[in-house]
Amino acid sequence: MSAVKVIAVSSGKGGVGKTNVSVNLACQLARRGNRVLLMDADLGLANVDIMLGLKPKWNLSHVLDGKCSIEDVLIPGPDGITIIPAASGIKKMAELASEQHAAIVRSLSALSGDYDVMIVDTAAGISDSVITFSRASQYVLVVVTDELTSMADAYALIKVMNRDAGIKRFKVLRNMVNSHDQARDGFERLNEVAQRFLDVTLEYAGFIPRDPYLIKADTRQKAVSDLYPGAESSMAFRRLAETVDKWDMPSGPNGGIEFFVDRMFAKDAVAGAAM
Structure with missing residues (x-):
């Protein structure tokens, strides 16, 4: 069975382009x-399907309710990616207990062996679901803009x-910045504070430039990588995908999605989480 890279894409606050990053990284x-x-x-405020103009019949809320299996909710996306849609505007989905988060992840074991990379587009902020899904992943990609609130969050x-x-x-990953220098400077500022006060290692994953074509693609509910492949942001997402492909393969119990499941249930799941 081939190994699978499981990447949680997270952000401290909304509005920083996290889902856009998830979608376009997946496509590239x-x-x-x-x-x-x-x-x-983002279980209660899902927007991957909205961003891509998709209208799924089933989503994760139906899996939890026992109305269908995880295989039933899978829908095709651009460039051959497969999407697991969540619910939008359903309050109970945003307030799930950890056991219910675990039930969702357990259902993923049925998909093991079918994928090389799994992108987990988490909710913004520091909710229990964000912590749980991030802990279960091998890599945590934090999306941050140059706004002070984004940096602080x-x-x-x-x-x-x-x-x-x-x-x-x-x-x-630095998003919506104007230049490589601005991206690096912002990363170094965040890294300096983290090194001073936290026992963590931050690694620069690159940047996505501020690009009007990205906004145009959003308006048309398409991935910029597909609609405007020559746009600056598309080329940046291509470079990001090249970088991600070079990340060392994770070494989980079975090297597959079972790694994600096992970490979800591990009481002492610690930070190999973002190797």
Whole structure:
């Protein structure tokens, strides 16, 4: 069975383009020949399907209610990716207990062996679901813009994940910045504070530039990688996918999605989580 990379894409606050990153990274990874599973883990305010103009019949709320299996909710997305949609506007889904989060992850074991990469688009902030899904992943990619609130909330997210989930290594992606220098400067500022006050390692994963074509693609409910492949943001997502492909393969119990499941249930799941 081939190994699978499980990447949680998180952010300290909403509005920083986290889901856009998840979608376009998934598409570019698929273009590189990976079999990609994109899970919408913003369980009560799902928007992956909305972003792509999809209208799924089933979603994770139906799996929890016992109305269908995890295989039934899978829908095809652009570039051959497969999407697990969540519910939108259903309050109970945003307030699930940890046991229910675990039930969702347990159902993923049925998909083991079918994918090379799994992208988990978490909710924004520091809710229990974000901590749980991030702890269960091998890599945590934190999306942060240059806004002071985004920087502060990213630091708070990293602090909580470190304290509550034992995660020690984080990948940091700078989004909606104007240049490479601005991206690096912002990362260094965040890294300096983290190194000073936290026992964590931050690794620079690259940046996505501010790009009007990205906004145009959003308006048309398409991935910018598909609609405007020559756009600056599309090329940046291509570089990000190249970087992700070079990350060392995780070494879980079975090297597959079982690793994600096992970490979900491990009482002492600690930070190999973002190797």
